[in-house]
Amino acid sequence: GQQLNQSPQSMFIQEGEDVSMNCTSSSIFNTWLWYKQDPGEGPVLLIALYKAGELTSNGRLTAQFGITRKDSFLNISASIPSDVGIYFCAGQETGGGADGLTFGKGTHLIIQP
Amino acid sequence: GAGVSQSPSNKVTEKGKDVELRCDPISGHTALYWYRQSLGQGLEFLIYFQGNSAPDKSGLPSDRFSAERTGGSVSTLTIQRTQQEDSAVYLCASSREWADTEAFFGQGTRLTVV
Numbered sequence: 001g002q003q004l005n006q007s008p009q010s011m012f013i014q015e016g017e018d019v020s021m022n023c024t025s026s027s028i029f030n031t032w033l034w035y036k037q038d039p040g041e042g043p044v045l046l047i048a049l050y051k052a053g054e055l056t057s058n059g060r061l062t063a064q065f066g067i068t069r070k071d072s073f074l075n076i077s078a079s080i081p082s083d084v085g086i087y088f089c090a091g092q093e094t095g096g097g098a099d100g101l102t103f104g105k106g107t108h109l110i111i112q113p
Numbered sequence: 114g115a116g117v118s119q120s121p122s123n124k125v126t127e128k129g130k131d132v133e134l135r136c137d138p139i140s141g142h143t144a145l146y147w148y149r150q151s152l153g154q155g156l157e158f159l160i161y162f163q164g165n166s167a168p169d170k171s172g173l174p175s176d177r178f179s180a181e182r183t184g185g186s187v188s189t190l191t192i193q194r195t196q197q198e199d200s201a202v203y204l205c206a207s208s209r210e211w212a213d214t215e216a217f218f219g220q221g222t223r224l225t226v227v
Contacts, residue, residue: 004155031214042117042204042218043156088155098146098208098216099169103155 006089006104013079014112021107022073023089031092032065032072033101038085046087047074076109084111115139117219119205125225126195134190134222138207145188146216147180150202159203162188163211195226 003026013019023032031050035043047056049065049072056063062075072091076083086106094100118137126132138145147159159172162182173179177195182188192199202223206216 006155033214035218040122040220040223042119042206042220045215045217048215090156092214096214097144097161097163097211098206098214099158099161099172099211101156101158101214101216105153105155 019076029091119219136205142207
């Protein structure tokens with residue numbers, strides 16, 4: 001099956017810094033999703049991308065669907081304490097439901113005040 | 114309901130016992146998914162339902178795992194004769210329909226087998 005590499009595994013940053021994380025896949029994806037998971041909670045969808053080259057923003061978050069269709073990145077600008085959590089990318093090769101999603105192992109974001 | 118609801122939030126069970134995990138999807142969502150999340154890992158897909166039917170059960174780790182959905186709503190994931198390696202967070206998600214990739218997750222059930 002497809003492999004999805006998410007990096008970095010963890011990030012220790014200062015409040016106010018910008019953050020960048022990315023995912024790469026071994027195969028072409030048609031959909032990229034980015035989720036955030038707080039401790040003790042389920043993942044919450046942040047941004048969904050459906051088209052190669054697509055750049056989408058959600059507040060301080062910006063995500064892009066790579067033009068090769070094998071990668072995606074998520075940027076967070078001017079980080080704040082509530083950005084702490086684990087960020088997951090997820091990709092899907094073909095159309096269909098969430099059962100076809102492959103998830104990255106997550107980027108653990110830690111913000112030092 | 115307003116969101117996906119799972120119960121219990123936490124479950125500690127003895128090895129060899131059976132457990133039932135419940136998921137209440139968002140009202141009107143026809144597709145329901147079960148995932149397993151082990152420590153430091155991504156989400157492992159287990160099974161999905163379209164209505165009350167589960168077209169693909171190949172993601173279930175063993176025959177000790179089963180799931181059902183009734184009335185196109187509530188789903189139950191059952192693990193029989195639990196083993197320590199079953200310890201994980203079990204997440205349920207739902208979407209409006211199967212073709213809708215944007216799934217909404219519940220808070221999960223943290224299962225600990227001792």
